[in-house]
Amino acid sequence: MKKNYFKLWFVAVLLVTISCSREDEMMAIPETPTAGEILKDPLTTQQINAAIDESIRTKGYFNWSEATDHLLWSAIFRGGNSVSLGYGATANDFDKSKVAGAASLERELLNTLTTAENLAPEKILIRSDAYLTTMDVMVVQPETVRILRHTTGIRYIEPANYRYYDQQAMANKSSSSGSSGCGFExxxxxAADYTTVAPNAKVPWSFYKHNIPGAWSYATGAGITIGIVDSGVSPEQNLLGSGFNTGQSSGRSIQKYGTYVDSVWPWSSTTDGPNDQCGHGTSMASVAAAPRNNSGMTVGVAYNANLVTYRAAANVLLEGYHEQNGVKDAFTALGNRTDVKIISMSMGHIFSVGKIEDGIKYAYSKGKLIFCAGGTSTSFTNFVGVIFPASMAEAVAVTGIKDSSTYQECDVCHKGAKIDFTVVMEKAATGSNTPVLGYYNNESKYVGGSSVATATTAGIAALVWSKNPSWTRAQVLTKMKQSASLYPNKNADFGYGSVNALLAVQ
Structure with a gap:
């Protein structure tokens, strides 16, 4: 348990960060300072974000490993001095059980930190991961950053709580929650946006663009378990609760968990449960596997698949200590389940996060087929291509397109070379998106963007795997590519195009 004075110090740092004047925020990024200047002159949040944006515009990405000591320290300072460390000899040393001497290496790093910070270990260590070679620590001294960056055995050092989106929202005089993907409406x-099928279920118009109803004659997802990493599932939506296993969707299960901790304290560890408090996760669970019964509500793609859902974050913008830890923990938990074949996540960040990379690599190493959203624009991130973690090699990146004769991304969807598949989810004429279950019983809503495209594709993958239960991840993915509209060529912006689910299961 940390001392009260330590918590008061942490709050004081946050207050100092928030109280930066607008005049300071608008200063130009200074020259790289000397070692002595780093302590007294951390960059402002506006300057930090400007450096991040410049890297993305010029290189197509931003990674803290390429940041100067000054930029890295400034972001650590502005984020309350919490730091994420990944340790190991190589980039692939993420699995603690496969790294010889992992416990010793962690102790050595902690000893290095206690010496540099002149603090007891319990004042420095926030958390050590049970499965990954990652640890979260407090770093107060700027020189410690230099020491760590020259210490053998560290894969990455990153700010654990720097909030890019919040700072951008402040700079643009807007609310970051406005682009959070949340909504209970x-x-x-x-009537033109669905078709009713037996026993009394609504099939979204977009499903027909991928021949999903035709595929149901061959496979419905039975025997396959999909993991959804998102904002949880609504406790008020019976069809994703006790009504999940009804009608033509009988003989399956839905399990709900939570890894998100709703707290400003990095050392807090009590989650706020599995229930969706945003609405986004409920929509993703719906499009992937909502039941086919006589309720008169929308059906999911793989309506006989099992679901395992995780409330891993408050919304789709994965920044902040507890959201990034929540996502990492969800992926490791799903990776450790032998029944889970597919993981779908329609959340992300505009730049990479080391601990989330580790969690995804861990799940991938366990044979999981991982689908991630290519990106949905906000007012201040529309210059970004494919977002993280869809940009990772271990992820299958998906984006949304309109129902036009030529490939055209949806009004808020990202595109780029990292995209693997597309999903038709926006009507060019009316702007209608995909119908899904609402947050509350007997309610519906429309959902768009690369989010719904990703969950739809995960559902199609479940159909393919259900038809071929002995197949490997590679075989399922190959069949999906071969059934896509642009195969064998890969388009520079839209990958292999839209999967024809009927062809994929034949």
């Missing part, structure tokens, strides 16, 4: 579905 319902909508009356237009």
């Amino acid at each position: 319902s909508a009356a579905l237009n």
Whole structure:
């Protein structure tokens, strides 16, 4: 347990960060300072974000490993001095059980930190991961950053709580929550946006663009378990609760967990449970596997698949200590489950996060087929291509397109070379998106962007795997590519195009 004075110090740092004047925020990025200047002149949040944006515009990405000591320290300072460390000899030393001497290496790093910071270990260590070679620590002295960057056995050192989106929202005089993907609103579905099938279920118009109803004659997802990493599932939506296993969707299960900790304290560890408090996760669970019954509500792609859902974050913008830890923990937990074949995550960040990379690599090493959203624009990130972690080699990146005769991304969707598949989810004429279950019982809504495209593709993968239960991840993915509209060529912006689910299961 940390001392009270240590918590008061942490709050004081946050207050100092928040109280930066607008005049300071608008200063130009200074020359790289000397060692002595780093202590007294950390960059402002506006300057830090400007450096991040410049890297993305010029290189196509940003990674803390390429940041100067000054930029890295400034972000650590502005984020309350919490730091994420990944240790190991190589970039692939993420699995603690496979790294010889992992415990000794962690102790050595902690000893280095206690010496540099002149503090007891319990004042420095926030958390050590049970499965990954990662640890979260407090770093107060700027020189410690230099020491760590020259210490053998460290894979990465990153700010654990720097909030890019919050700072951008402040700079743009807007609310970051406005682009969080959250919403509890319902909508009356237009009759042109669905078709009713037995016993009384609504099939979204977008499903027909991928021949999903035709594929149901061959496979419905039975025997396959999909993991959804998102904001949780609504406790008020019965069809994703006790009504999940009904009608033509009988003989399956939904399990709900939570890894997100709703707290400003990095050392807090009590999660706030599995329930969706955003609405986004409920929509993703719906499009992937909502039941086919006589309720008169929308059905999911793989309506006989099992679901394992995780409330890993408050919303789709993965920044802040507890959201990034929540996502990492969800991926490691799903990776450790032998029944889970597919993981879908429609959340992300505009630049990479080391601990999330580790969690995804861990799940991938366990044979999971991972789908991630290519990106949905906000007012201040529309210059970004494919976002993280869809940009990772271990992830299958998906984006949304319109129902036009030529490939055209949806109004808020990202595109780029890292995209693997597309999903038709926006009507060019009316702007209608995909109908899904609402947050509350007997309510529906429309959901768009690369989010719904990703969950749709994960559902199609479940159909393919259900039809071929002995297949490997590689075989399922190959069949999906071969069934896509642009195969064998890969388009520079839209990958292999849209999967024809009927062809994929034949």
